[in-house]
Amino acid sequence: xxxxxxxxxxxxxxxxxxxxxxxxxxxxxxxxxxxxxxxxxxxxxxxxxxxxxxxxxxxxxxxxxxxxxxxxxxxxxxxxxxxxxxxxxxxxxxxxxxxxxxxxxxxxxxxxxxxxxxxxxxxxxxxxxxxxxxxxxxxxxxxxxxxxxxxxxxxxxxxxxxxxxxxxxxxxxxxxxxxxxxxxxxxxxxxxxxxxxxxxxxxxxxxxxxxxxxxxxxxxxxxxxxxxxxxxxxxxxxxxxxxxxxxxxxxxxxxxxxxxxxxxxxxxxxxxxxxxx
Numbered sequence: 448x449x450x451x452x453x454x455x456x457x458x459x460x461x462x463x464x465x466x467x468x469x470x471x472x473x474x475x476x477x478x479x480x481x482x483x484x485x486x487x488x489x490x491x492x493x494x495x496x497x498x499x500x501x502x503x504x505x506x507x508x509x510x511x512x513x514x515x516x517x518x519x520x521x522x523x524x525x526x527x528x529x530x531x532x533x534x535x536x537x538x539x540x541x542x543x544x545x546x547x548x549x550x551x552x553x554x555x556x557x558x559x560x561x562x563x564x565x566x567x568x569x570x571x572x573x574x575x576x577x578x579x580x581x582x583x584x585x586x587x588x589x590x591x592x593x594x595x596x597x598x599x600x601x602x603x604x605x606x607x608x609x610x611x612x613x614x615x616x617x618x619x620x621x622x623x624x625x626x627x628x629x630x631x632x633x634x635x636x637x638x639x640x641x642x643x644x645x646x647x648x649x650x651x652x653x654x655x656x657x658x659x660x661x662x663x664x665x666x667x668x669x670x671x672x673x674x675x676x677x678x679x680x681x682x683x684x685x686x687x688x689x690x691x692x693x694x695x696x697x698x699x700x701x702x703x704x705x706x707x708x709x710x711x712x713x714x715x716x717x718x719x720x721x722x723x724x
Contacts, residue, residue: 453588454509456519456587457502461641461650462504464542472545474491476503479539479718481610482656486663488724489529489672490537490572494612494656496525496564497676500575502649503542504560508579510560519587519643520558521683522651525577527676534550537566547576547649556581591646591683599640608638612656613663616692618664625693630709631657633687649684651715658717663695665702670724677718684714702714 451467452476467476482495491499505520512518543564551557555576564573582590601608618629631654639647655678660670684690684706690709697718704717 449483449515449621451509451578453508454512454515454517455502456507456517456643456645457505457646458607458641459603460601460609462502463497463499464506465510471513474503474507474544475686476506477539477588478542481607483611483613485573485613485660486670487658487659487672488670490532490534490566491540491675492656493527493529493659493676495609496529496573497525497655497678497694498574498609498650498652499540500527500562500564501525501577502576503544503559503562504577504579506561507544507546507562508522508558508581510680513579516586519582519584520579521582521680523557523578523580523680525676527573527575529572529573529672529674530571530625532566532571532713533566534571535565537568537569538570540572542567544575550578552580555586569671570574570722578705587643587697590687593645594647598644599636601640608640609650609652612653613660614657615695616657616660618661618694621693624666624696626693627661628683628691629661631690631692633689634684635679636686647686649686651678651680652682654690654706654715657718658694658706659719661692661704662702662721664694665696668723672721672724673720673721675720678715680715681713682715690714
């Protein structure tokens, strides 16, 4: 059987997993943290936690899929919970997860996955439950098309576009202390390297880093850690596509961030539970 990393559509630098193995119905893998945390005080930024565990979800899907050919696993929802740990640093993290069940939409199967993220000392750092649309290469091209130009290139040793994901934004208060909005410029194709191999799409990890950074503008949340994030995706973001982010304070420790296109189409939504540091 091909290695699991060859059965998914993501490649480096989006993929940082190594030593990926599957035994029975459990998939294990490791990754080294690389992304800046900005105002977050947890061991990993929420953005990197989502990226690493969503990627592990795709590997779980590849292990469970009876057809051992490359498929594309598109996240439609995720519920991430982050727990306090004693560790103040972790050189590597381990992801462990399994397939929980299979649903079916009108067009594609939906794999339901669960996983845990552990520190290098074995402490439980995070857990994720998620759902992935499963597409063959032909279905993926039929849905999103293939790149007419060469895909974004990246070579080992080059800086990762995911290490420093925050972009300049100028938030404006719609309701001071309760609601603010900002425009997020479109990410160039080079920033989407590795996501995916036949068609560059903007990873939600880039969007989530900028969306979550809006929390720091609210009084009392200049430094914080996100204990829970419930994310739903309505549509993918294309390279170069500008977005509009609206962040609403929904009560003590709760924020709702909506991601829309410039035309007002909803692309995704984050519901956050946040603890000020």
